[in-house]
Amino acid sequence: MREEKIARLHGTDGKLEKIIFEDGHEISRTGGFVTTELYQGNQFGASLGCALNENDGIIVDTLGKTNINGVFAAGDTSFSGPSQLIIAASEGVRAAAGVNSELTMEEF
Ligand SMILES: Cc1cc2nc3c(=O)[nH]c(=O)nc-3n(C[C@H](O)[C@H](O)[C@H](O)COP(=O)(O)OP(=O)(O)OC[C@H]3O[C@@H](n4cnc5c(N)ncnc54)[C@H](O)[C@@H]3O)c2cc1C
Known part of the structure; x- marks a missing residue:
């Protein structure tokens, strides 16, 4: 394992060929x-006044x-x-159920 700082990546046509370290060493x-x-x-949630977690994500309940x-x-x-697609999709279904149940319980 090498822990020296990388000075730059070198390659041609967008393809990596070597790594050049600050001390001049190359691999x-x-x-x-x-x-x-x-x-x-996205700061949309914050602009609506939503409470945020330590990652600036909007705090939500299970629905x-x-x-x-x-x-x-x-x-x-x-x-x-x-941050994964399947988690986002699952949360989307939960939120849809949450919206649905809130609308169903709403008194018109
Ligand atoms: C580089 C990278 C690689 C990744 N690789 C993987 C992977 O291999 N596997 C995996 O499972 N996940 C991966 N992810 C994570 C995955 O892409 C996300 O978790 C997923 O796309 C989140 O879905 P989402 O619908 O919450 O958000 P998004 O897919 O980001 O959709 C949000 C949408 O809202 C739109 N939007 C934003 N602001 C507004 C606004 N004010 N008004 C209207 N529309 C707005 C955006 O343009 C966007 O289209 C990767 C993410 C990145 C960045």
Whole structure:
């Protein structure tokens, strides 16, 4: 394992060929993995006054209900754990059930 700082990646035609470290040392590579930092890109919930968690995701109950009456959230916007399609889809179904049940209970 190498822990020196990378100075730059070198390649041609968009294909990686080598990694060049700050000390000038080079190693040949044709690929690699990077980790990305996730942050909440959408401030819509905050603008509605929704309470946010430490990841700036909208805090919801198990059926997607927020602290603002009539506002439900699901998916990455209520991010609190791994950002995955299947989790977003599942939360979407829960929120739909939450909206449905609230409308059903509403007195007209
Ligand atoms: C680089 C990357 C790689 C990923 N790889 C994987 C993977 O391999 N497997 C996996 O399961 N998940 C992966 N994910 C995560 C997955 O993409 C998300 O968890 C999922 O798309 C969340 O779905 P969503 O519907 O909550 O949000 P989104 O898919 O982000 O949909 C939100 C939509 O709302 C729209 N929108 C935003 N603001 C407004 C507004 N004010 N008015 C109207 N529309 C608006 C956006 O344009 C967007 O179309 C990856 C995510 C990224 C960024």
